[in-house]
Amino acid sequence: MLKKAALCVAALLAVSGVSPAAIAAISDEDADRLGDELTPLGADPGASADGSIPAWEGGVTSQADAGFPDFETGGHHPDPFDNDEIGFHIDADNMAEYAELLTPGQQAMLEAYPTFRMNVYPTRRSAAFPQRIYEATRNIATKAALTDNGNGVENAIIGIPFPIPASGLEAIWNHILRYRADAADRQIAQAPVTRSGGYTLVKFQDQFLFPYSLSGATVEGLDNVIIYFIQKVVAPPRLAGEILLVHETLDQAREHRKAWLYNPGQRRVRRAPNVAFDNPGTAADGLRTSDQFDMYNGSPERYDWELIGKREMYVPYNSYKLHSDQIQYSDILQPLHMNPELLRYEKHRVWVVDAKLKPGTSHIYKRRTFYIDEDSWQILLVDCYDNRDQIWRVQEGHVINYYDVPNLWTTVEATYDLQSGRYLTLNMNNEESITYNFDVSYTAEDFSPSALRRAGTR
Numbered sequence: 001m002l003k004k005a006a007l008c009v010a011a012l013l014a015v016s017g018v019s020p021a022a023i024a025a026i027s028d029e030d031a032d033r034l035g036d037e038l039t040p041l042g043a044d045p046g047a048s049a050d051g052s053i054p055a056w057e058g059g060v061t062s063q064a065d066a067g068f069p070d071f072e073t074g075g076h077h078p079d080p081f082d083n084d085e086i087g088f089h090i091d092a093d094n095m096a097e098y099a100e101l102l103t104p105g106q107q108a109m110l111e112a113y114p115t116f117r118m119n120v121y122p123t124r125r126s127a128a129f130p131q132r133i134y135e136a137t138r139n140i141a142t143k144a145a146l147t148d149n150g151n152g153v154e155n156a157i158i159g160i161p162f163p164i165p166a167s168g169l170e171a172i173w174n175h176i177l178r179y180r181a182d183a184a185d186r187q188i189a190q191a192p193v194t195r196s197g198g199y200t201l202v203k204f205q206d207q208f209l210f211p212y213s214l215s216g217a218t219v220e221g222l223d224n225v226i227i228y229f230i231q232k233v234v235a236p237p238r239l240a241g242e243i244l245l246v247h248e249t250l251d252q253a254r255e256h257r258k259a260w261l262y263n264p265g266q267r268r269v270r271r272a273p274n275v276a277f278d279n280p281g282t283a284a285d286g287l288r289t290s291d292q293f294d295m296y297n298g299s300p301e302r303y304d305w306e307l308i309g310k311r312e313m314y315v316p317y318n319s320y321k322l323h324s325d326q327i328q329y330s331d332i333l334q335p336l337h338m339n340p341e342l343l344r345y346e347k348h349r350v351w352v353v354d355a356k357l358k359p360g361t362s363h364i365y366k367r368r369t370f371y372i373d374e375d376s377w378q379i380l381l382v383d384c385y386d387n388r389d390q391i392w393r394v395q396e397g398h399v400i401n402y403y404d405v406p407n408l409w410t411t412v413e414a415t416y417d418l419q420s421g422r423y424l425t426l427n428m429n430n431e432e433s434i435t436y437n438f439d440v441s442y443t444a445e446d447f448s449p450s451a452l453r454r455a456g457t458r
Helices: 002-013 095-101 104-112 131-140 168-176 449-457
Strands: 088-090 118-120 183-193 202-209 225-235 243-249 258-263 268-271 303-316 345-357 367-373 379-385 391-401 408-417 422-428
Touching: 095 104, 095 303, 104 379, 104 391, 118 345, 168 303, 168 345, 168 367, 225 449, 243 449, 258 449, 268 449, 303 367, 303 379, 303 391, 345 379
Parallel strands: none
Antiparallel strands: 088 118, 183 202, 183 422, 202 225, 225 243, 243 258, 258 268, 303 345, 345 367, 367 379, 379 391, 391 408, 408 422
């Protein structure tokens, strides 16, 4: 089964026609296509040939535009597409009919788990972002460039640096630098699920500051930090009180991310250089690596990145059912996979990027194939291969438009381990009093090691 999936990706990789890796920024002529022939972030605004993917008409831009003018940030976002009906479903019996629109990982999931199915809904191109992000993207499009080694980006601030990507590295940096918010708080749950369906919830309180995207931000004032992040474990009791602090950098060659960990037992703050690459993710029971958080993060230095091209595929999208406070975690978490009746898949165009481990470097994943939404630069799916070139794990990013910003970001990230039958869910918030609160204000000082010490001793 897994060999068959590997053969499917070989066929996918044959589809190319994209220019090879490039360092230089795009021309003024190409940049002028943004907001005209292309969307402001570089997507094709037109409908697909058969009309199954509609034209992009600006997305869902506000609470009022979503139909919920009284919605307040921090709540569970009502579904603007609640009246949509399932068009059809894909399962192991009929997946051959849709093979060209499925990733090898999805096919492997359908073959491995007879209870898994994909309910396909009408496509809604809901992605939208603040106007200043569109304007910044146009402003930096002719200036932004990869550093010589590709482990950083120069002359970029606020916007998407490579809206017309010429390489896999450019596309992955678009994901890393995509707009999420100015700042945010969230309360989330993570569940490592056993093959039989058992799990112990791990709960986090996260805080973010995104200096790269702040209004008025400058390259000079950035001090090489694009994201400040604090994550505090609040449950279960045996883990509660541990706090992680991360400063994510723009030029990873100049300076890798800086991380610190507060240990409540020792009541000390220590540097945490291992929070990177394939070191285990926090309290994830070995089911994800550090660089799988947010679907992918950190330095791209260990892989060779190839831009395969753009494809129409069935991907998780507009997953408001999975975000709802009308369901409980037990409704989502079933043996082998999440409850398929709560999952929504739509046909969208995605950029396909293939990453192969560089000779002389190490990572538990020999190869990873990323599927990146053209409308938002959010990674939606990842196929992860082991050293035998077989699919090992499949990542899904179930996204919604947080229309109180607006942005497109995950509400649940899932990592399925096809070899053990276990899986991990991250970012669930159905039973939490606060989901994503974007009405917060922070400074860099709030994310200093000294602030971490104060937070740990309170």
